[in-house]
Amino acid sequence: MLLRVISVLVCAVLLSHVGSLADTCDGDTIFTSDTAVLSGTDDQIIIAASFPIHSAGSDPYECGDEVTVSWGIQNYIAFAQAVEDINNNDTLLPDTTLGYVVIDSCANPMIVANFYGGLMTQQIEFSNVDSDDIWAVFLDMSSGVGLTTANIMRPSRLVQISSGAVSSILDDKVYYNRVLRTGPSSSDIAEALVAVLQRVGVTYVSLVYTDNGAGADGFNTFANLAIDAGICIGTNASISIATSDLDDDADTIVESLVTYLGYGASAVVMLTVPAHTRAILEAADDSDDVEEGDFVWFGTDSWADDDTIVDDNEEIAAGAITLRLRGEVIDSFKSEFMALDYNTEASDSLFTEWWDDMFAADYFDCSSSSITACRGNDLDDLLFSEEFTQDQYVAYTYNAVYALAKGLENLRQELCPDTNSGLCDEMTTENDDLDDVKAMVYDYVKDVKLVGSDGYEFQFNENGDGDVTFEVLNYQSSDSSNYDYQTVGKVTNGVFQKNKAFKFYDSAGDSSGSFTSKCSKSCSSACSAQVEEYTCTDTATLSTPLSVTLLILSVLTTLAIPALS
DSSP states (O other): OHHHHHHHHHHHHHHHHHOOOTTTSSSOOOOOTTTSEEOOSSOSEEEEEEEOOEEEOSSTTOEEEEEOSSHHHHHHHHHHHHHHHHHTOTTSSTTOOEEEEEEEOTTOHHHHHHHHHHHHTTSSOBTTBOGGGEEEEEOOSSHHHHHHHHHHHGGGTOEEEESSOOOGGGGOTTTSTTEEESSOOHHHHHHHHHHHHHHTTOOEEEEEEEESHHHHHHHHHHHHHHHHTTOEEEEEEEEETTOSOHHHHHHHHHHHHHHHHTTTOOEEEEEOOHHHHHHHHHHHHHOTTOOTTSOEEEEOTTTTTOHHHHTTOHHHHTTOEEEEEOOOOOHHHHHHHHTOBTTTTTTOHHHHHHHHHHHHTTOBOOSSSOTGGGTTSBHHHHBSOSSOOOOTTHHHHHHHHHHHHHHHHHHHHHHOTTOSSSOOGGGSTTSTTHHHHHHTHHHHHHTOEEEOTTSOEEEBOTTSBBOOEEEEEEEEESSSSOEEEEEEEEEETTEEEEOSOOOEEOTTSOEESOOOOOOOTTTHHHHHHHHHHSOOOTTOOOOOOOOHHHHHHHHIIIIIHHHHO
């Protein structure tokens, strides 16, 4: 009953901000066996999960048409393959079938609120799944969606594990005491950015962010850390995730960046989704007021080494510094992913819908215009790019699933000492205190140490997070027409280690190892005041953005859940 009340509270908060949802908040569920993917019919331990395969739609319960080649789909496939590998491993949970029930979240908090609320209260029924079968939750990689799930599932005491839910709100491990993360938080990302900015001597920046859950959270986290480090923020500008005129928004922001360039802010921090980052670069390239080398762009892991962001914008992007999660290409994942085709995966609705939408968006190179004619081709034949690019979170998804399985196996060995394989009664519904057993899983998973599929050792720190290392990339030119991302260092625990020279560029395209981004005399006193009082120049104020997602989560965190739990 408690979870249902929380689900209703989510609906109530959203109703007051996004309009009428009378047809979707009335207790009915939109999920059936046709809209969620179940791994099998004999699963004994089930993980509930969601992945952002599609973008959010205009309606709170609809998915958009946009899909990507990497992020959501790659990590979903990595998750499913890791489960399959574990089931084929005689040393991990022998004679015990690990399974899952997965939906496409479409980066939409309302969808997961309905899913988890309905699943745990039996309003969503599958032939082989009920709430007693669910032992763990895999948090969505979309930050706001992952946070929504953590809030809804907190009273269940189930372990919640994630590779990509970066929200800094989840850093509060007193409140979110069942959350484990193998990937970074926005605090880690902001700390790494500040470390790089300090290393290159930047004391004054402009900041652009996407106004969604992750962008707004990243904005607040970075602003606080930057100001504490003595870095002044000249202007902060946002682009709505639902903007209807991205080009005009980007032009307006570039005009503001040019204004603050006049005050000395040549460094621009980009806390933006890839489409917004590309739009800003294009607007800067088209602007008559911007020359090559005027700005040095600082991007997060959402930029990393993404060539689609800089294509046709190479000169204006030259000198950019970005972060990328450390990790190696996992050969087994690459070969399995690229061998997938529609026909052999026909029972997986998440994959087949993604496949059809990729075809419709002309991502596939098929000689026939008929979608059915191409369904027998595997991804290696169909993707335009000859070079496979593994999403940087894939290794962290593998680590999350394997850590969960190892923790469950360690618990099984302790509770079932006389059972060499399979589950004893202590871990089945024969035990009236099964919920208490499930609550033990968190500690066993947190203590796991493993060598990941990427070859790096992994373990959780005392806060239940992984110690993440970021590679620092510099977008450099080798000659007048060829550009590439070069690794120039790394950041671990906020400490930057440089191993190669930076290259920054002037209007003639000539490179140097340094640049200047600091307050001019006209704004130096205002910058000093900002560091002390968190205010900006006379013409701009550092303000907290209003994000519907963060508002929902704030209400749940401060009012709804504490009062009910």
